[in-house]
Amino acid sequence: MNVISTRQLAKRYGKTTALRDLNLEVRQGEVYGLLGPNGAGKTTTLRLLIDVIRPTRGSITLFGEPMSPRLRGRIGYLPGELVLYDRLTGADYLRFCGALRDHADLGEATTLAKRLDLDLDRRTGELSKGNRQKLGLVQAFAHRPDLVILDEPASGLDPLAQREFHAYLREYIDGGGTALFSSHVLSEVEHVADRVGILLAGSLVVEDTVASLKANALRELTFTFAEEVAAATFSGIPGVQSAQANGQEVRCRVTGAVGELVRTAARFPLVNVTSHEPDLEDIFVHYTEERGDDD
Structure with missing residues (x-):
């Protein structure tokens, strides 16, 4: 089953084409890594998938359906530029996000925060870049989503936190989850992704497993x-x-x-x-x- 499927997906901003006829499929139970230089269309793709922006043309289905409020509750999202309320503690922020999702249980969030060594009692305005990123990851997984869409998830994480997050991600996948993420950390993609796609100038130029790409490179x-x-x-x-x-x-x-x-x-x-x-x-x-x- 394809959890994500796009057909001829395109996005233009005035005269600028950010995405060109993207046909993308992400299967249930896999980690899909989306690569590309700055301006290639990665973030545009992720924002289209979660319905933050609308396509110029083309279609998107998630779990075999068009996006709807019900489907949003099955998705966890980490934006590339995470905005936090600096006066809230990490726990307050997670409760706020939970209220928006009608999901008050913070059990999963607390577990992941401990694994990432994140203090949820500190105000977000006092957190380092790496700890702010950890909080963003925790909120993305807090409601036990069926699909996570992550924009540069390893950004700012130290090597130990990266390792722990990768282990958690694999457990999440083994438990039936699906993940699509963009990254500039190619070693991360090589380590955790089942398949990768490379976007250049808004076009998907290659898509395959990491093993197959390396064998034919x-x-x-x-x-x-x-x-x-x-x-x-x-x-x-x-x-x-x-x-x-x-x-x-x-x-x-x-x-x-x-x-x-x-x-x-x-x-x-x-x-x-x-x-x-x-x-x-x-x-x-x-x-x-x-x-x-x-x-």
Whole structure:
């Protein structure tokens, strides 16, 4: 079942196109990471999904239905720029949010606050950026939503808090929840996301599992030989995108299987081979540079 489904979703602000014909599906029980440079359309997408702004065209269904007040109660949301009432304590703020949702039980909120080492008795105006972010996360999960939509959830969190939140998120998913989040912390996405989508200039340019993206990404193999070997020896091999020689070293950039490349290298006096396996950051940069987009 798709918890989130969009069809030809587009948003324009005057002459500026923020989102172009987005077809996005997020399945029940998965963590979907949305990537993209600043201005790519990530926050616009999340705001459209929770009905804060309306699309120029296209459609959105959540749990198979259009957005409604009833569905809002099944969704937890963390905005990218969290606004708090500085005179309220964290507990007061959570009670206020609970009243808006008609959900007075703060049991889940208290549990998560303890796990994140967040003091709910302090006024929000006294909290650091990291603790304000923790409070935002706590309110998003406080009413035990079926879906959470999180804009940069790791922003401001220290490594220990990030680790604890990731563990909690996995427990939430294992319990039947679904999560869509945007992030600039690519290591976070690689660690917790089941699938990722990359938005560039308002368009979804690639969507796949992290494992599949890495398996098909451009990787680099460097061969060191006992004698000089011409780079042209490797240039015609399937999958090899480029080959450069520097003395007794040949550096090849390749996609897909590397068996034929390695067999070719083994015909020469091979001393050493090293491989740089791509991570999600490499993949993200590759797509961004390929499209000529920047921040």
